Amino acid sequence: MIRVTCAILEQHGRVLITQRSEAMREPLLWEFPGGKLEPGESEQECLQREVEEELGLKILPVTRLTPVVHHASHQSIELIPFICKYEGGIVALTEHRAYQWAELRELRGYDWCAPDVPIVEEYLNLKQLE
Numbered sequence: 319m320i321r322v323t324c325a326i327l328e329q330h331g332r333v334l335i336t337q338r339s340e341a342m343r344e345p346l347l348w349e350f351p352g353g354k355l356e357p358g359e360s361e362q363e364c365l366q367r368e369v370e371e372e373l374g375l376k377i378l379p380v381t382r383l384t385p386v387v388h389h390a391s392h393q394s395i396e397l398i399p400f401i402c403k404y405e406g407g408i409v410a411l412t413e414h415r416a417y418q419w420a421e422l423r424e425l426r427g428y429d430w431c432a433p434d435v436p437i438v439e440e441y442l443n444l445k446q447l448e
């Protein structure tokens with residue numbers, strides 16, 4: 319099982335979401351930025367490193383939501399979400415095709431990676447947008 323962290327990065331009532339590029343597995347699907355945990359790293363450290371690498375942003379992980387285990391044909395992943403606070407930087411994409419600062423009421427309308435769907439639901443429930 320690979321362990322992957324992902325950031326629900328909030329700013330001004332919106333959330334930053336990223337679209338996977340044509341070259342990535344699961345091309346063009348939307349996800350929360352993040353990536354695989356490396357040995358010796360905490361979940362929060364992983365998230366800060368990945369978001370800096372992928373987007374050039376400084377973030378602070380604040381609230382851990384419920385991890386989602388997903389079994390795909392080639393691998394099983396545990397996706398570990400954190401609600402995060404923006405701390406600095408300007409978005410510069412290094413891997414993704416696109417990004418959006420999405421409004422919460424629009425979040426369900428994106429074509430998400432499968433493991434992200436229950437995370438979006440938990441987050442919206444928490445925000446009382448059921």
Ligand SMILES: Nc1nc2c([nH]c(=O)n2[C@@H]2O[C@H](COP(=O)(O)OP(=O)(O)OP(=O)(O)O)[C@@H](O)[C@H]2O)c(=O)[nH]1
Binds near residue numbers: 342343434
């Ligand atoms: N970062 C991120 N990865 C996700 C999300 N949802 C989801 O299923 N994943 C999966 O988690 C795995 C690890 O992500 P990664 O960012 O290291 O992507 P990757 O596999 O393309 O990287 P690699 O080429 O180094 O193996 C990928 O298989 C990716 O599809 C998500 O919301 N954020």
